[in-house]
Amino acid sequence: MAGKEAPMATRRAQTSRESRQLLIRAATELFAERGFRQTTFADIANRSGISRGSIPWHFGNKDGLLQAVIEELTVNMADLDSAAHDLADGLDRVRDQVRQPTMRLLITLVAEAVEPGSPVHAFYAQLHDTIRKWVAGWVAESDIPTGTSRADFVAVVVGAIIGLHQQWRVAPESVDLDRCFVALKAMSISGRDAT
């Protein structure tokens, strides 16, 4: 009996992990498409094919689900940093990341990011901080304009990334993302080839 229970428990755990992943994927898509508040458990159940009742079982409540979505996103973005050699390479990788459909989430969630009590606020504060650390790591001392600190320079570069993403999401026909990232490199990496 004990010998039979183990594989069944394993299969059950496997199914549970798969359901969890399917729910996270559906929630990520829906939050990105219509925003956090406008998405219901019923929408997520429909999109994922997983029963509505299992959502609180996995995540407690909607904030818990959002937390899981955010953790998944953060894990996926962490690859970005470890792979980049320098600012030019890092910016190329960021540009490719910005194009991902799920990154639209960063626009639909930002309203909640300025509500101090919201889990989204902590996420954005953390996300901005993480990206600033990455960019700081990619920047050579020689790149920083005279009279400017590394921290301020980095905040401007991260600002440009955030603001190019926003302009492009709002009106993709008005902003050429590839060429704008070339311009950002030209402005950020002085005195050497930026393309």
Add this chain to the structure above:
Amino acid sequence: MAGKEAPMATRRAQTSRESRQLLIRAATELFAERGFRQTTFADIANRSGISRGSIPWHFGNKDGLLQAVIEELTVNMADLDSAAHDLADGLDRVRDQVRQPTMRLLITLVAEAVEPGSPVHAFYAQLHDTIRKWVAGWVAESDIPTGTSRADFVAVVVGAIIGLHQQWRVAPESVDLDRCFVALKAMSISGRDAT
């Protein structure tokens, strides 16, 4: 009789204009504090001291009220452009504008900016376009880095403004807005004093 009616009608129009302005001001504050969807007519009536029933009379529906809020904001921002001499001066003025409490509205509304049917979408597309035009007007040909077009350079500068604003709203303690604008000027205005 006709002689008495005219001043009364004038007074009535005056009161109506004042009510309208009070409603727009209250709505601007509330949309900035809690977002568009989270604000009700009852909230706006409470904040403004104007009766709830007069809101549809003035604006039709909530979208109409939002339209009025946006128009007011756009008019206030237009002064910015006409007063600026060049990019350094323009960026100083933009930085001061970014600090205004009502500008928080630009963060709480941005989620709706990526919903193509929403009036907010048209507003952001227009707003980004307007600011890009201002910045393009402030930029001398000599400011643009080699190998970069004016349009791309301008989108990066506008991006940096948007993204600095966002980082500062999320975590004001993490971003020194004054110093970051100095850094943005140093990156944007090559070969001459940017401070």
